[in-house]
Amino acid sequence: MSVLVPTSLVDALQALAEHPDATVLAGGTDLMVELNGGHRRASSVVVVNRVPELCTWRHDPVSRTLRLGAGVTYAQIERDPIASLVPGLAEAARTVGSPQIRHAATIGGNVGTCSPAGDGLPVLSALNAEVELVSAEGVRSVPFSSFMVGPKRTLRGPGELISAITVPVVDGWQGYAKVGVRNAMVIATASAAVVADSRRGTVAIALGSVGPTILRCPEAEAHAMEHADFGERRLAPEVVSHCCELVRLASRPIDDHRSTAAYRRHAVGVLAGRLLRRAFPNE
Amino acid sequence: MSEPSNLVYTLHVNGHASDVRDAWLGESLLYVLRERLGLMGSKGACEQGECGSCSVLVDGELVCSCLVLAAGAVGQQIITIEGVAPAGAPSDVQQAFVDAGAVQCGFCTPGLIMATHSLLERSPEPTEYEIREELSGNICRCTGYGRIIEAVQRVAVARRGAQ
Missing domain, CATH: 3.30.465.10 (Uridine Diphospho-n-acetylenolpyruvylglucosamine Reductase; domain 3)
Structure with a gap:
């Protein structure tokens, strides 16, 4: 060596x-x-x-x-x-x-x-x-x-x-969230990032721990962009819900020693929804 | 560029040059400190960076010595628990841990002392939240952390008074 x-x-x-x-x-x-x-x-x-x-x-x-x-x-x-x-x-x-x-x-x-x-x-x-x-x-x-x-x-x-x-360096909201078995010192069971670029009018959603690579969610992103009001930071609750569903469909999780595919698919939708509501806090 | 040979490389530990002999080059700094240099203060438990009991300072940064490749730390200044105060004269942090009853079995204590020295160096008057956050990489299974946090606060108060 x-x-x-x-x-x-x-x-x-x-x-x-x-x-x-x-x-x-x-x-x-x-x-x-x-x-x-x-x-x-x-x-x-x-x-x-x-x-x-x-x-x-x-x-x-x-x-x-x-x-x-x-x-x-x-x-x-x-x-x-x-x-x-x-x-x-x-x-x-x-x-x-x-x-x-x-x-x-x-x-x-x-x-x-x-x-x-x-x-x-x-x-x-x-x-x-x-x-x-x-x-x-x-x-x-x-x-x-x-x-x-x-x-x-x-x-x-x-x-x-x-x-x-x-x-x-983006104008607008960006954030990350993950779930694991506890709050500190944990490897993500599922994770998500959202970037809402208010200057370009784009929304990007990326998922971790639910596929072989980091996954983007083109359908969920397009749906959010179509309905988002970037100036007022507004997104209707039913749009957020549908985006969560599209995120779950975009995920490709597996069962392993850390979690199950079913839980990861559920959790990553919850995370994406949470992040979208932070990016667009007004209904 | 330095290329440590398989026979010996030299680490700078607690202000001294320490020759490491007959070591496998893949050994962690924790292993070398304990098994090659006889510095038993840093404790080994998880060997994957989760417990913090092996915490040392490398070039002033608090790190887990189990995750430092010892042969890669050539030329860096390493401070271990043995180096925070002269033998027989505890540092203010060590004394505060004793006074506050923040030591039970003592296994996590060296790592917590190192983390506390590092924290108070950067932030002389930390909030409780900051203390909890900065010590979050050090696991104690005995005390429940209350007295550890109290010990850190005692040092902060004493140092302010001494100014």
């Missing part, structure tokens, strides 16, 4: 080029659980949490985007100044593990692991986030929706590193 601790992006990419099969370690909160439990062996590990280029973030008010370096932690995201730029992502960040976990866990690690239960992922999906991948060959950008191809399966190739996640 080898452990490499590069302290610049150039060195990190060189390490990955030399060890294309290397496991990338950022905060360690996913990988170390597997190593400690003996569920995974790693022949080489490239530790990227000391790469300064990955740990910065930038708000561009002209393009109205926020570029989060892959090494930005959930502790940073849950606080200002990032929190007020992406309140939905901050809300998701607040539900990740404990303070100890959030001090270590990174947005890039969440996207790299790409578990359907990853708390940040429904928000990134609803925001149409872009994932930036860098390798010795160059840089490419992939929409999050195509980056995640299955449970813990992504488009990241050998030698590639997730360098940043870029999201739009």
Whole structure:
């Protein structure tokens, strides 16, 4: 086993080029659980949490985007100044593990692991986030929706590193909700994110833990958009109810050790309804 | 770029350079602290970041040492419970835990002390809500948390009075 601790992006990419099969370690909160439990062996590990280029973030008010370096932690995201730029992502960040976990866990690690239960992922999906991948060959950008191809399966190739996640800074309400067996320190049994973009007049709904990837709900989104009054933040109760039904139909949950498909399907509709009522509090 | 060899790498723990010998490079910082460096204060229970009993500071951030790859922590400043105060002279937080009766079996105590030092560093006068939130990653199965919260509040009051 080898452990490499590069302290610049150039060195990190060189390490990955030399060890294309290397496991990338950022905060360690996913990988170390597997190593400690003996569920995974790693022949080489490239530790990227000391790469300064990955740990910065930038708000561009002209393009109205926020570029989060892959090494930005959930502790940073849950606080200002990032929190007020992406309140939905901050809300998701607040539900990740404990303070100890959030001090270590990174947005890039969440996207790299790409578990359907990853708390940040429904928000990134609803925001149409872009994932930036860098390798010795160059840089490419992939929409999050195509980056995640299955449970813990992504488009990241050998030698590639997730360098940043870029999201739009949206006018309007955005939020995240999840259910689990208790309030603290819990992996989502079902989760949902809603982004209501009042400038563009769009509603985005994304679901976590109810399918092999994060799922968007085009029918529910279209129904909400057709009837929503963005200025008055108004949406009729029967429209919300129908959206919940469309969300349940869009979900593709399974039975596993954490819950049942039937419960997940029910719960994700409840969550989406709750979020829509927060986005549009007036009937 | 540093490449720790399989035979030895050096960690900076409580202000000292500590050589780690004969270690497997996949060992957690918790394991190395306890089994390689003989620092038994950090406790191991869940080894998956749920209980907080292994909490340490790495470059000033409170983290679970069970989720830190020790060989990846080369060059970082690590503070464990052994490093919060000189031997035989408890820190104000440690003394407050004793005075408030916030210690029963004591297993969770080192992690809670580390979390409390970290909290009061950032927020010298935390609200009860803030204390509960910031200590939410540390599980205690004995006390029910009331006296732990009281201990944190005692330190905050004492430090304010000392200013």
